[in-house]
Amino acid sequence: MxxxxxxxxxxxxxxxxxxxxxxxxxxxxxxxxxxxxxxxxxxxxxxxxxxxxxxxxxxxxxxxxxxxxxxxxxxxxxxxxxxxxxxxxxxxxxxxxxxxxxxxxxxxxxxxxxxxxxxxxxxxxxxxxxxxxxxxxxxxxxxxxxxxxxxxxxxxDPVLRENFLTRVFAYAAWQPLRRRGLTRRDLIEFHSRYKYLLMAHNPEQYKALGNMLGNMGNMGNMGKADPAELGQRYFSALMAALKKCATRRTHTNVLQHLSGYLKRAIDADDKQEVQHLIGQYRLGIVPLVVPLTLLKHHLRQHPDPYLAQQVYLQPHPENLSLRNAI
Known part of the structure; x- marks a missing residue:
């Protein structure tokens, strides 16, 4: 990732x-x-x-x-x-x-x-x-x-620990872009990678930040939008949004979105297993790592370029095992 x-x-x-x-x-x-x-x-x-x-x-x-x-x-x-x-x-x-x-x-x-x-x-x-x-x-x-x-x-607290370290790695990922000078393309690509992570933490801000960058692309604004200034506003809003802890409900929503990419790629039994584990996670029976591991397995078998870049799938080093307890 x-x-x-x-x-x-x-x-x-x-x-x-x-x-x-x-x-x-x-x-x-x-x-x-x-x-x-x-x-x-x-x-x-x-x-x-x-x-x-x-x-x-x-x-x-x-x-x-x-x-x-x-x-x-x-x-x-x-x-x-x-x-x-x-x-x-x-x-x-x-x-x-x-x-x-x-x-x-x-x-x-x-x-x-x-x-x-x-x-x-x-x-x-x-x-x-x-x-x-x-x-x-x-x-x-x-x-x-x-x-x-x-x-x-x-x-x-495992939820607060995972939230803090997710934000640390997001902050670290932004710094090279800021130092070298942001471009509009940098902003769009960065946001694209963080879409599902944002959706899990703060669905309202997920939409608002998408609109913020979408307006930058309007031809009438192209000459006016300063990527550095817009980038600072975007990043401040992103960090505030990520500070809100994701919940089982919002994680479940993202897991369902991810499973939607597989609906034509896997058979009925595999789909049923995916839905079963997502349901067990939603009910608090298994931790997040369980349905996520199965989804990542299927995504390795059936790669999707858009999902491959999603930070949500691995926002921090796997060996930290932060999602084993949430």
Whole structure:
């Protein structure tokens, strides 16, 4: 499949998740998933913003205080320790330096790195409802709004893990096109490859993005549409669409579309077996990999050029086995 030809994508990661002893207490939060499994498929770039701005190991913990939308990062013991601006500055600096990464895995609940529901206290020391985002993570993500980001704990959920890594590989596939200068043909071909993946994640955006590129082809717009500008709008919408997790219902819809290409190529018994396994998947009896493996078997026997290029069939390396658990 197309994405397997891409070099190892780079993913930035909170350094403690890779086993670095950089936490406030001198410990780490090593993630076996990242440090043992995913390390075979990605080049990880470890970052610890708190150490980078000069806080020692071990150190006084910091916490978020004030407005949950824009909290301050201050010391839990010495209240005059305020590292908000240094964390913001470092987030912006790293956002500029790490311009070749394709994803970021952040340490959950961290006042510097947490992505959501990090405790934010009012000035009387009472936790506020809902929480907020770590100061460094907020500054970084504002500069890279389309970048796939996730917290380590959420990656234990097989659906969220598959979704995040699908987005990482899509992001990686886009970068060479962006760097060399997008053409209209690049846009059309890229979208063509991602059609069924989009259909599985977000059927509404699948149609909307098709219309966006379809309008580019109108003769009246040909001279006006700037591929680079349109490409950025398209890619932002694509990444937002892929962030929505595919469901059994939407996967089933795509599986039925794929099976439609085989209706004249395989016999009645094979068709019945395909439909049986798609039905079992829809009911939650078997994982996605089961009907998909059978469809891919028949498609190898009866190749179709359009389907052969579809990222949906293999959006990430097969050995990661991400679809065995969804």
């Amino acid at each position: 197309p994405n397997e030809a891409i070099a190892k994508p780079k993913i930035a990661i909170s350094a403690c998740l890779m086993g670095a002893e950089v936490r406030f207490n001198g410990g780490h939060k090593q993630s076996p998933l990242c440090s043992r499994t995913l390390v075979e498929y990605f080049d990880f770039v470890p970052v610890c913003p708190e150490v980078a701005i000069g806080l020692g190991v071990p150190r006084e913990p910091i916490r978020l205080v004030g407005n949950p939308a824009r909290p301050d990062a201050v010391g839990t013991v010495k209240r005059d320790l305020d590292v908000t601006q240094p964390l913001v500055d470092y987030g912006q600096q790293m956002a500029a330096e790490l311009d070749d990464i394709c994803g970021y895995i952040f340490m959950q609940k961290s006042p510097s790195c947490g992505l959501e529901r990090v405790k934010v206290y009012d000035h009387n020391g009472v936790p506020q409802d809902g929480g907020g985002r770590g100061v460094y993570a907020q500054a970084f993500c504002e500069r890279h709004p389309d970048l796939p980001v996730e917290e380590d704990g959420r990656l234990n």
